[in-house]
Amino acid sequence: MIDPSTRILIVDDMALLRMQLVKHLHSLGLHDIVEASDGAKALEAIQNAKPNIELIIADYDMPDSSGMDLLKRLRADSRFQGTPLIMMALESEADALRDALKHGANGYLLKPFSLDILREKLSMLRKKSA
Amino acid sequence: MAQSKPSVVAVGLEPEISRTIEDILKNTQVITIPMEIDTLLNPVETPPALVVAGPPKGISANELAQALRMNYPALPVYLVCTAKAGFERKTFIKNGFTDAFLLPMDIANLRNAISESLSEATQGAIRVYRPVKILDVDSDSQLEFETSVYMPVNKKYVKLNNAGDALDQERVEKLRKSKFNSIYVPADQMKKFYDYSGKRLRALGNSNPLGATERKEKLSTAVRELISTLFSEQAASFETGQAMMKDCQEIVKSFIIQGADTDWYSRIQQVLGERADNYSHASNVSTLAALFSMGLGVGKPEDLALAGLLHDIGIAELPAEIQILEPEQMSPEQLEQYKKHPQMSLKLLQSRKISIPETVIKAITQHHELYNGTGYPSGIFGDRISKEAQILSLADKFDYLTRLKEGKALMTPAQAVEHLRSEQVNDPSKIHYNPELIKKLLTLFPAQ
Numbered sequence: 001m002i003d004p005s006t007r008i009l010i011v012d013d014m015a016l017l018r019m020q021l022v023k024h025l026h027s028l029g030l031h032d033i034v035e036a037s038d039g040a041k042a043l044e045a046i047q048n049a050k051p052n053i054e055l056i057i058a059d060y061d062m063p064d065s066s067g068m069d070l071l072k073r074l075r076a077d078s079r080f081q082g083t084p085l086i087m088m089a090l091e092s093e094a095d096a097l098r099d100a101l102k103h104g105a106n107g108y109l110l111k112p113f114s115l116d117i118l119r120e121k122l123s124m125l126r127k128k129s130a
Numbered sequence: 131m132a133q134s135k136p137s138v139v140a141v142g143l144e145p146e147i148s149r150t151i152e153d154i155l156k157n158t159q160v161i162t163i164p165m166e167i168d169t170l171l172n173p174v175e176t177p178p179a180l181v182v183a184g185p186p187k188g189i190s191a192n193e194l195a196q197a198l199r200m201n202y203p204a205l206p207v208y209l210v211c212t213a214k215a216g217f218e219r220k221t222f223i224k225n226g227f228t229d230a231f232l233l234p235m236d237i238a239n240l241r242n243a244i245s246e247s248l249s250e251a252t253q254g255a256i257r258v259y260r261p262v263k264i265l266d267v268d269s270d271s272q273l274e275f276e277t278s279v280y281m282p283v284n285k286k287y288v289k290l291n292n293a294g295d296a297l298d299q300e301r302v303e304k305l306r307k308s309k310f311n312s313i314y315v316p317a318d319q320m321k322k323f324y325d326y327s328g329k330r331l332r333a334l335g336n337s338n339p340l341g342a343t344e345r346k347e348k349l350s351t352a353v354r355e356l357i358s359t360l361f362s363e364q365a366a367s368f369e370t371g372q373a374m375m376k377d378c379q380e381i382v383k384s385f386i387i388q389g390a391d392t393d394w395y396s397r398i399q400q401v402l403g404e405r406a407d408n409y410s411h412a413s414n415v416s417t418l419a420a421l422f423s424m425g426l427g428v429g430k431p432e433d434l435a436l437a438g439l440l441h442d443i444g445i446a447e448l449p450a451e452i453q454i455l456e457p458e459q460m461s462p463e464q465l466e467q468y469k470k471h472p473q474m475s476l477k478l479l480q481s482r483k484i485s486i487p488e489t490v491i492k493a494i495t496q497h498h499e500l501y502n503g504t505g506y507p508s509g510i511f512g513d514r515i516s517k518e519a520q521i522l523s524l525a526d527k528f529d530y531l532t533r534l535k536e537g538k539a540l541m542t543p544a545q546a547v548e549h550l551r552s553e554q555v556n557d558p559s560k561i562h563y564n565p566e567l568i569k570k571l572l573t574l575f576p577a578q
């Protein structure tokens with residue numbers, strides 16, 4: 001499992017889904033969680049966060065500024081190039097996930113996902129960066 | 131061993147909806163929860179068999195779908211609405227709902243979906259049967275699924291074979307010759323049927339990859355999608371109208387007209403003898419009207435198929451309490467309103483900017499006119515009723531007569547035509563259909 005002190009940013013326009021994800025993360029022992037409701041707000045949070053955000057879980061499809069926008073901006077910025085990002089998307093948007101991986105996403109979550117899947121994806125992330 | 135009842139989670143379901151599905155849920159434990167943040171964040175502890183949600187309140191449909199799917203990842207999550215405004219089935223499914231139902235028109239589909247999910251969740255302990263066409267099953271091969279025949283008079287399923295056994299050839303021949311065109315497979319074994327049917331068709335080197343069962347299912351689904359698009363199309367334009375017309379033509383071509391000339395009689399049989407819902411009524415009448423047009427040499431089959439698909443869509447504009455009744459159950463006032471449905475069908479098509487041929491318009495608006503002038507809305511008689519409308523109204527009646535009705539014996543096509551003939555001959559006030567057409571139909575369906 002990733003370090004329990006990992007600072008995580010959740011980006012989703014739907015409050016209820018952020019709450020569900022927070023709950024899942026809590027049950028995995030992860031408690032340092034920041035939330036944002038779109039890509040632009042997420043970028044702001046990342047830039048201003050102290051200590052730094054260490055993992056981002058972002059929804060692909062958001063009305064104003066999408067997870068994809070956020071990913072591209074981060075990967076183009078030398079300060080945040082290395083910050084791991086996991087992209088979430090619906091089954092019907094699965095193609096977008098391939099695109100996200102191509103643009104430097106570190107993992108993906110196909111919605112809906114169970115707590116077990118979330119745990120698995122997070123542990124895979126650690127193996128990769130180790 | 132006592133089997134625990136499967137549970138169903140009902141989220142924010144309107145009481146009148148719960149009542150309409152009460153009977154399907156009687157052997158389940160229904161866990162009713164309000165549509166609130168708290169309850170949506172805390173899934174029920176014992177995993178249910180399925181989730182049924184009412185219309186989203188204080189939350190978007192997308193958010194509701196995703197939240198429920200997150201709570202119950204592997205389960206079917208159904209959305210049930212009663213308001214046509216904002217009902218976008220395709221979008222709902224894209225958002226993550228397993229399916230979305232608009233009541234009252236989708237009631238039969240909702241009941242099927244729920245009972246099949248229950249059957250699956252209990253591994254067949256709750257028995258649900260799905261009709262498959264006898265034509266799709268060989269009697270000499272071993273079948274990995276159980277089949278039964280349904281006796282509507284006794285309301286009983288009688289088993290034909292156990293899973294792993296072959297069908298008794300003689301018995302099947304007898305069924306085939308009589309009025310049974312469909313046999314029944316337990317819903318949880320349908321996958322095995324599809325595997326079998328696919329293999330069988332490939333082995334036969336069939337150029338048409340669809341078995342009769344799948345063709346019928348696909349047609350019914352296509353009709354449901356078509357009609358749901360028709361209602362969700364808020365801003366109708368010339369382009370959306372054209373696109374919808376293209377969808378209609380595609381359905382007519384690929385499911386109804388294709389191959390029908392070489393396969394005429396068996397196509398008729400495939401329509402008959404099953405329980406009807408709104409969509410299978412539309413697809414049946416469409417198929418029958420096109421086939422009658424071919425067989426009787428009246429009108430263009432494509433026109434009649436199109437008219438059949440769309441003839442009753444105006445009914446969906448009537449108040450819900452009228453929609454769920456058969457005409458004979460309606461009060462005089464309700465019946466008056468119901469009789470406006472042919473015109474309402476046309477109005478709806480016009481409002482969606484769907485431009486259909488004049489012959490099709492006449493068929494739709496006149497499909498309840500009767501040959502002796504006792505029909506509605508205009509009471510026109512004889513050949514003042516367009517020939518296409520005469521065919522459509524025959525197809526409509528034919529579907530009614532031959533569909534499966536609980537407590538009544540099935541009617542063969544020959545029996546149905548004979549019924550129409552003798553009714554008209556014995557009582558001149560009942561000359562509802564063109565006697566010439568009936569005479570010709572009799573020659574197409576010789577009595578056995």
